[in-house]
Amino acid sequence: MEESIYLMHTYNRFNIEMESGQGCYLKDTNGKEYLDLTSGIGVNCLGHNHPVLVDAIQKQVATLMECSNLYYSKPMADAAKKLVEYTGLSKVFFSNSGAEANEGMIKLARKYSYDKYGAGRDVIITLKQSFHGRTITTLKATGQDKFHQYYFPFTEGFDYAAANDIEDLKKVANEKTCAVMVELIQGESGVVPLDKEYVKAVEEFCHSKDILILVDEVQTGIGHTGTLFCFEQYNVLPDIVTTAKALGGGVPIGAVITGDKCKDTFGPGDHGSTFGGNPLSCKAADTVLSIVTEHGFLDHVKVVGAALKTGIENIHSDKIKEVRGIGLMLGIVVDPDKRADYVQAMMDKGLLTLTAGKDAIRLLPPLTLSLKEVDEALSIMKEVFE
The missing domain is CATH 3.90.1150.10 (Aspartate Aminotransferase, domain 1)
Known part of the structure; x- marks a missing residue:
């Protein structure tokens, strides 16, 4: 070629x-x-x-593709409203990819803990054999040693616990822990679902310590498991969820969706993305969400x-x-x-x-x-x- x-x-x-x-x-x-x-x-x-997605994208291209986040646009508001209403969460930040969404989730969790508890409570526990992205930070968040090479120094502030072992998670957690980050199905490791009893135990433990529950649904989100989000099948409500891949049906977009705890954590200037939330990608996401939830x-x-x-x-x-x-x-x-x-x-x-x-x-x-x-x-x- x-x-x-x-x-x-x-x-x-x-x-x-x-x-x-x-x-x-x-x-x-x-x-x-x-x-x-x-x-x-x-x-x-x-x-x-x-045909419906193609038509929506073509019309949006002929109307407005980008106008910057200094202004609102209807596609952005419509897509955010659907994500909030369908998840039962509170607010949305749009990004361009899954890795970028996970970066935003990590930042949001750490700022929540800093605002409430001060410096030093910033470690996020992820699971062994997890995969969270290709950026320097999300590579470090990934619980596989083979990804922790070549690109030193990596972002610090991550510990790793064995999947489906609540006692190991409790051993790893300490006064520095601010969040636990999981994929409910570890896709890149071979499509390995977490045990439902384990996930409920994680939820109970985190709630008892005011440790945030972060769920990476970059791959599982938008219907792949038979519900809009996989967490619905685990009977848990995360504090923050990310999604990307299927959200735009082929147009690049990612999203950070947060519950009440963190809905006001980010203020102006705390986070941003030039292309995140642009009218074209959000129109695609709004259309996908309308069809998948029919x-x-x-x-x-x-x-x-x-x-x-x-x-x-x-x-x-x-x-x-x-x-x-x-x-x-x-x-x-x-x-x-x-x-x-x-x-x-x-x-x-x-x-x-x-x-x-x-x-x-x-x-x-x-x-x-x-x-x-x-x-x-x-x-x-x-x-x-x-």
């Missing part, structure tokens, strides 16, 4: 150039069509070229997700060790030495999948995936695994 001459080699790209997309399918420059179970790593939640949409995600998971579990092959996940965020555990071969074989047959962790094939299909398309995907998987 000519692009390899000019682009930094930060990705192990497949030797395919994608040209167009429609619904749950992508087409390359040779005219080959692929059923896309990646959705841009969880971004294209409405599939490709969704009656029956998330019920469809649950039904199709269950059909896909059950179908994979019913494939008669000892090559599949486990299927885990919730809704349309699934991981197929396989032999790590064979995983790349399976992904390539499915691609050759017209099915796009992802990888995560050491041994998982990750599936993050568009939320518009149909039962017919589930059958098509399962047919290809059977050919590869059986």
Whole structure:
């Protein structure tokens, strides 16, 4: 590919150039069509070229793309209102990406603690095997040693506790702890859901110490698990939530959503983002939220997700060790030495999948995936695994 001459080699790209997309399918420059179970790593939640989203974006482009955060815009207000009403939280800050949203959440948590308790109560506990972003600070927040190299010095102020072990969390927490930050499904580590009993225990412990509960829903948010946010299925109400990927349906945007405790923590000048909350990205987010919260949409995600998971579990092959996940965020555990071969074989047959962790094939299909398309995907998987 000519692009390899000019682009930094930060990705192990497949030797395919994608040209167009429609619904749950992508087409390359040779005219080959692929059923896309990646959705841009969880971004294209409405599939490709969704007519309502495309129309909304085109109209917004012709009206106003950016005007700076010195002024209000209706798309920004509309998207923020929907996020507040749907989550039961209080206020929103818009960013451009998931990592930037997580940076904002970290800053917000530390300022809340500083304002209330003074200096020295600034450590955030994250979970081992977590992943929170690619910036210097979010790399340090990530609970995996392999990310803590090359880019020294890292931002300090993070401790790490074992997932699903409340006693370990209590041992790690101390008078310097201001927040606990979790992914309810550890996506990059192999699509590993946290235990519900553990999450409730974390909530109870944090409430008893006025430690903030931060939930990173950059990947799980906006319907992938069958509810708008995954925390709804864990019966907890976080103090701060972040989301990004699917929020704009393909247009870059992230969001920090805070509850009552931190709703007034940031004042003018405490945080900002030149492009954050621009009318174009917020119009996309407002449109996505309107569609995903339509009656029956998330019920469809649950039904199709269950059909896909059950179908994979019913494939008669000892090559599949486990299927885990919730809704349309699934991981197929396989032999790590064979995983790349399976992904390539499915691609050759017209099915796009992802990888995560050491041994998982990750599936993050568009939320518009149909039962017919589930059958098509399962047919290809059977050919590869059986």
